[in-house]
Amino acid sequence: MSDLFRYTLRLGDLSLVLGQRLSEWVGHSPALEEDLGLANIALDLIGQARLLLSYAGEIEGKGRDEDKLAYLREQGAYFNAILAEQPNGDFGRTITRQVLIDAFQLELYERMTGSRDERLAAIAAKSVKEVRYHLRYSSGWLVRLGDGTAESHARVQAALDLLWPYTVELFAADDLDQRMTDAGIAPNLPDVYAAWSARIDAVLSEATLKRPVDRPHAWHGKRGQHSEHLGYILAEMQYLQRTYPEARW
Amino acid sequence: MSTPATDVRTSATDVRTSAAATRIDAAWEALRAVEDPEIPVVSIVDLGLIRYVRVSAGGTVEVGLSPTYVGCPATAVIRRSVCEALTKSAAGDFTVSNVLSPAWSSDWITPDGRRKLNGYGIAPPVPRSQQPIACPRCRSLHTETVSEFGSTPCKALHRCLACLEPFDYFKCI
Numbered sequence: 119m120s121d122l123f124r125y126t127l128r129l130g131d132l133s134l135v136l137g138q139r140l141s142e143w144v145g146h147s148p149a150l151e152e153d154l155g156l157a158n159i160a161l162d163l164i165g166q167a168r169l170l171l172s173y174a175g176e177i178e179g180k181g182r183d184e185d186k187l188a189y190l191r192e193q194g195a196y197f198n199a200i201l202a203e204q205p206n207g208d209f210g211r212t213i214t215r216q217v218l219i220d221a222f223q224l225e226l227y228e229r230m231t232g233s234r235d236e237r238l239a240a241i242a243a244k245s246v247k248e249v250r251y252h253l254r255y256s257s258g259w260l261v262r263l264g265d266g267t268a269e270s271h272a273r274v275q276a277a278l279d280l281l282w283p284y285t286v287e288l289f290a291a292d293d294l295d296q297r298m299t300d301a302g303i304a305p306n307l308p309d310v311y312a313a314w315s316a317r318i319d320a321v322l323s324e325a326t327l328k329r330p331v332d333r334p335h336a337w338h339g340k341r342g343q344h345s346e347h348l349g350y351i352l353a354e355m356q357y358l359q360r361t362y363p364e365a366r367w
Numbered sequence: 368m369s370t371p372a373t374d375v376r377t378s379a380t381d382v383r384t385s386a387a388a389t390r391i392d393a394a395w396e397a398l399r400a401v402e403d404p405e406i407p408v409v410s411i412v413d414l415g416l417i418r419y420v421r422v423s424a425g426g427t428v429e430v431g432l433s434p435t436y437v438g439c440p441a442t443a444v445i446r447r448s449v450c451e452a453l454t455k456s457a458a459g460d461f462t463v464s465n466v467l468s469p470a471w472s473s474d475w476i477t478p479d480g481r482r483k484l485n486g487y488g489i490a491p492p493v494p495r496s497q498q499p500i501a502c503p504r505c506r507s508l509h510t511e512t513v514s515e516f517g518s519t520p521c522k523a524l525h526r527c528l529a530c531l532e533p534f535d536y537f538k539c540i
Contacts (some may be wrong), residue, residue, distance in 0.1 A: 151514035151524070158516040165438025169467070231468075240468035244437055247470055247540045255515045 122235070123177045124197060125298045127187070128340055129238075130170030131198035134188060135348065136219055137163030138355050139206060148209050155255055156212070162248045169241045189359035193348050200339035201284035203348045210270065211277035213259045217321060218281060220253035222288050225313040229305030238303065257321045264325025275327055282330035287337040289314070294340075387422040390458050394420045394428050397456035404444045405519045408487040411445055415475025418466045428453070428461040433471040436520035473521075473539050484537055490525065492539035502527035503534055510534075 140160035147153035171184040182190075201219060206212045227249060230242035263270040289311040291299070298304035322329050339345075358365060398420070399412045411417060411432075418431035432449060434442045446463060453461045473492040476484070481491035485503045493500050499508045507529030514524040517535055525536045 151516070154514055154518070154524075155516040158520055161438035161440075161520060162436060163438070165434075165436060169437060236468075244434075244467045244470040247472075248436060251515070251538070251540060258515075 120177060121294055121297055121301075122303065123174050124294060125304060126170055126174040126177060126238070128197040128199075130167045130174060130187075131196045132202050132219070132223075133163040133170065134167035135196070135198045135351060136202040136215075137161070137167060138351055139202065139204075140212070140216075142206055143212065152209065159216070159252050159255070162245075162252065166241070166245045166248075169244075173237050173241070185359070189356045193344055193352055194342040196344065196348060196352070197340050197342055198348075199284070199287045200337045200345050200348070201281065201288065203339070203345060203351060204281060204284060205347060207277060207280075208273060210263050210274040211280070213256055213263065214274055214277040215281055216256040217253070217260050218285050218318070219288075220249055220256050221314050221317045221321075222285075222310070223249045224253055225310045225317070226305055229310060233304070234302035260321060260327075261325045264322075264327045271326065274325070278322075278327055279330050283333050283335055284337060286332060286335040287339060290335065292340065390422060390428055391420050393457035394430060394453060394461065397452040397458065398430070398449065401445070401448045401452050404441045404448070405521075406484070406487065406489065409476075409480050409483050411449070413477050413480030413483060415477065415480070416445070416471065426460065428458045430461060430463045431466040432463055433466045435471055439520045441519070473537060476537070488534060489522065490534060490536045492537045494539055500525060500536055502530060502532070504532050505530040512536075 137160045140156050140163065143156040144153060144160075147156055167188070168184050171187045175182045175184060175187055201215065204215060206215075224246065227242040227246035231239050231246065233239040233242065260274060263274045265271070289307050291307040295304060295307055299306050319329065337343075337345075339348075395412070395417075398417055399410050401411045403409050403411060403414060414435070416433050416435065418433055419429070420431075421429050423429050430449065430453065432446065446465075449463055453463070476491065484491045488503050490500050490503045500510050501508055502510050505527060507527055509528045510525050511528060512523065513526050513533065516522075517524045521538055522535045523538050524533060526533045
């Protein structure tokens with residue numbers, strides 16, 4: 119399995135899994151506007167995933183297209199950081215998870231527009247504009263909830279405390295990340311972290327939320343070791359293709 | 368002797384060039400007739416989705432097409448309509464490429480496209496520094512955002528506080 123294939127799947131799977139998670143809100147959001155918002159963000163993320171998985175399939179060169187990669191891979195062959203697969207919880211928790219990942223994608227893609235891999239650079243250039251819009255939406259809500267009532271504040275602070283440990287994995291550069299950075303293909307993760315951290319601090323301060331303390335992590339979603347949640351997501355997402363292989367519509 | 372030979376080559380090139388120009392014109396004409404599936408009042412040329420139309424060295428008409436949003440379901444429909452329109456046109460052999468970079472911007476909507484959007488009841492994009500957004504119905508600048516996202520990926524939902532009508536706003540990205 120080539121480095122570039124694996125790395126591209128890490129990016130694509132993060133978008134796909136988060137997009138799938140967000141789409142669970144369709145028809146259940148607190149208000150119609152939020153239903154539209156979360157559905158639109160989900161759609162953009164699935165669009166990113168389509169571009170990235172199509173590219174991964176071409177790199178691999180074994181005839182797997184975006185659909186085969188999305189619908190016919192087992193949990194252990196998914197390489198998203200596990201923050202993306204964490205359950206939606208209440209609206210505040212979904213928004214908190216969204217801010218953390220939107221800010222990560224924004225800082226990552228902004229730097230990836232200069233990647234030596236032209237295809238990834240182009241996908242990043244296209245996606246970064248959409249991600250910037252997502253972050254405006256999600257951080258706007260985090261500020262409203264954090265700096266809102268005692269109840270909404272307590273809920274998003276609890277969500278932040280719960281989700282924070284998973285953010286460490288986004289920035290923990292393993293050998294693969296390092297080789298991609300050395301090759302000029304991937305941005306340097308410590309740089310992405312510094313920018314993300316500053317951005318998150320600004321949002322948290324406006325939202326009157328307290329930044330949790332970093333703790334060592336043992337998550338390895340980027341290597342295919344997931345929390346129990348991913349299996350349930352895939353079971354639902356892949357059901358149709360598993361039951362009716364090659365079904366088209 | 369060399370001068371006439373050069374002339375012959377030049378005129379042959381001119382013939383090829385003008386044939387290519389005719390095919391490019393035919394392709395543009397066909398593309399201008401392709402409507403956006405969600406907003407049929409504007410064509411894909413009005414929206415700035417066509418990045419280039421050129422003839423390759425091998426004589427194929429190459430069309431560069433950009434998506435508005437990566438997940439927009441209309442993208443596949445647009446691509447199919449483009450292929451159908453080019454097939455029926457006098458453009459001859461063609462290919463359609465997906466162009467992601469530089470990324471499509473709402474700045475590329477033509478003045479004509481902006482006028483058509485407004486006439487259709489969709490406020491055209493306005494950079495944040497130049498807002499407020501004018502109501503497409505009564506022109507009042509007394510408007511507010513209802514939702515950052517709307518019925519399609521390219522639109523947000525606004526409301527006019529003067530005439531009280533809700534309206535779509537074409538997102539500025």
